Amino acid sequence: MKIHIKQVMVIFFSGVFILTFLFVPTVYCLSDAYKNNIYNPGILKPTDSVLKLKVGDRAPDFTLKAVSGEMISLKQYRGKKNVVISFVPAAWTPVCSDQWPGYNIVKEIFEQHEAILLGITVDNIPTLFAWTNQMGNLWFPVLSDFWPHGKVAAKYGVLRSDGVSERALFVIDKKGIIRYIDVHDINKRPPLEDLVSVLEKLR
Amino acid sequence: MKKNVIGCFIVAMTLLLIINPLSAADSPPVAGGILPDIKLSIPKDSAGKSYLGLGFFGFGSFRIPEIKTRLVIIEIFSMYCPYCQREAPNVNKLYDKIEQDPYLKGKIKIIGIGAGNTSYEVDTFKRKYNILFPLFPDEDYAIHKMVGEVRTPYFIGVKVNPDGSHQVIYSKLGGFEGVDQFLEMIVKLSGLQ
Numbered sequence: 334m335k336i337h338i339k340q341v342m343v344i345f346f347s348g349v350f351i352l353t354f355l356f357v358p359t360v361y362c363l364s365d366a367y368k369n370n371i372y373n374p375g376i377l378k379p380t381d382s383v384l385k386l387k388v389g390d391r392a393p394d395f396t397l398k399a400v401s402g403e404m405i406s407l408k409q410y411r412g413k414k415n416v417v418i419s420f421v422p423a424a425w426t427p428v429c430s431d432q433w434p435g436y437n438i439v440k441e442i443f444e445q446h447e448a449i450l451l452g453i454t455v456d457n458i459p460t461l462f463a464w465t466n467q468m469g470n471l472w473f474p475v476l477s478d479f480w481p482h483g484k485v486a487a488k489y490g491v492l493r494s495d496g497v498s499e500r501a502l503f504v505i506d507k508k509g510i511i512r513y514i515d516v517h518d519i520n521k522r523p524p525l526e527d528l529v530s531v532l533e534k535l536r
Numbered sequence: 537m538k539k540n541v542i543g544c545f546i547v548a549m550t551l552l553l554i555i556n557p558l559s560a561a562d563s564p565p566v567a568g569g570i571l572p573d574i575k576l577s578i579p580k581d582s583a584g585k586s587y588l589g590l591g592f593f594g595f596g597s598f599r600i601p602e603i604k605t606r607l608v609i610i611e612i613f614s615m616y617c618p619y620c621q622r623e624a625p626n627v628n629k630l631y632d633k634i635e636q637d638p639y640l641k642g643k644i645k646i647i648g649i650g651a652g653n654t655s656y657e658v659d660t661f662k663r664k665y666n667i668l669f670p671l672f673p674d675e676d677y678a679i680h681k682m683v684g685e686v687r688t689p690y691f692i693g694v695k696v697n698p699d700g701s702h703q704v705i706y707s708k709l710g711g712f713e714g715v716d717q718f719l720e721m722i723v724k725l726s727g728l729q
Contacts, residue, residue: 363614363617363651363652363680363686363687363688364614364616364617364618364619364620364687364688365617365619365687365688365689365709365710431614431616431617432616434616434617434618434621435615435616435657437618437621438615438621438660438661438664439660439664467618468618469618469621469622522616522652524654524656524657525615525654525656525657525660526654526656526657529656
């Protein structure tokens with residue numbers, strides 16, 4: 334029985350590749366703030382929707398209820414603020430439970446670029462209330478796209494086939510024009526620097 | 537031919553078992569044990585290098601027990617973790633107490649490792665809370681896996697012996713109940729007093 338180094342190397346590196354990229358457990362939502370209350374759905378299909386908008390399009394208007402009870406419309410920021418919309422899939426799931434607390438400590442960065450952040454999920458208000466309470470006091474509105482279910486997410490083309498939204502960022506300038514879209518891999522958190530570099534270009 | 541392929545497969549799988557690219561610890565470091573072989577990049581700023589005693593011209597990587605001190609407190613944190621955000625002022629207080637104590641200054645050093653955080657995110661956390669001790673990114677969770685995928689914030693105390701060996705003396709999830717109590721407890725555990 335002959336051992337061929339070349340064949341061994343091919344099988345070895347294929348094994349390394351498979352282990353590294355297919356079976357690496359995703360480690361997210363580490364904060365002890367949530368204790369054991371985060372439901373882990375496992376690794377999901379990275380994206381599962383068809384985007385209906387592109388950079389340069391006018392952002393479709395919407396009005397949604399915030400956790401605070403206030404009704405928020407996109408058009409109320411027209412001519413006043415740049416808007417970052419952060420769609421996250423669902424409350425009490427990994428990654429999302431981390432993402433907004435990170436944005437919560439960089440209010441200055443948003444203000445510096447005359448931007449407001451709107452967080453949106455397809456959950457109802459009581460669920461969002463309980464979930465966001467674990468994050469501390471959020472400085473930005475969290476909106477419920479619960480009923481008609483996922484209507485805004487669908488309008489933007491980020492509603493997945495199982496009824497949750499993608500993990501997506503839309504940056505809309507003061508004229509209401511979409512300047513950036515990131516429909517991110519649902520299993521991963523978008524690096525903060527990517528969003529900040531877009532905000533820096535808005536001036 | 538078939539035998540050759542099977543032979544190659546067995547050798548490759550044996551190599552994979554030996555050089556496991558996903559070597560992760562099942563549990564966090566335990567008191568009495570030693571740290572996993574964590575390598576960190578030497579800070580680029582002179583303040584960070586000087587604090588860790590790694591030499592002004594140092595570059596490349598270092599291991600935690602190489603820090604010039606007798607006790608290292610490691611905080612595993614994340615910029616995105618609400619509890620770590622809440623705990624940051626307490627960890628700063630701990631740093632200040634150590635630096636202002638003529639006996640403890642130099643004998644205890646603190647470092648933070650940002651699990652899943654990029655360099656930019658770690659720097660953002662540092663600026664936000666005006667943190668003066670070095671923070672290191674762990675963007676791909678490699679170190680986080682080595683320390684048993686702990687929740688955050690998680691603190692590990694490591695006693696560094698004069699002969700270069702080391703010993704974990706504290707390993708626990710969660711913030712301090714009180715900064716003074718924590719300092720007193722970790723100083724006692726390390727044998728510094």
